[in-house]
Amino acid sequence: MSKEDIEEGLSLVVNFAKRGGLVPTMVQEDETGENLMLAYVNKEALDETIRSGMATFWSTSRNCLWKKGETSGDYLKIIDILTDCDQDALVYKVKLMGKGACHTTDKTTGASRKSCFYRKLDKTGSSLTKM
Secondary structure, three states: OOHHHHHHOOOOOOOOHHHOOOEEEEEEEOOOOOEEEEEEEOHHHHHHHHHHOEOEEEEOOOOEEEEOOOOOOOOEEEEEEEEOOOOOOEEEEEEEOOOOOOOOEOOOOOOEOOOOOOEEEOOOOOOEEEO
16 A cells, blocks of 8 residues: 555555554543543454454553453543554544543542543653642
């Protein structure tokens, strides 16, 4: 398939080969646009996501398919799946079916975190502050 076909066409040709079978996938809350997490998807995970309607990933730490929410109950229902111009990155636009997307909890409140992006660099770029 030509570069123009990939960039302008309407055929899904996700480039899994570019990064050894994995495609980075940003997960965003559909309603707010908030970035919730970044994960990786292989062909099997994308196929399962499309089939089930629930966000499914490839766990790089466990080397297995992972459906978000199977152990926590915090499922992510797919609203839309976007691909970038090169079809080598995805965005899962989701509806939260639980408390959040992050596997960590706020140590002061004990609550699950909605987003994995709960810290930011300070203005000097030398340390982090909580948001």
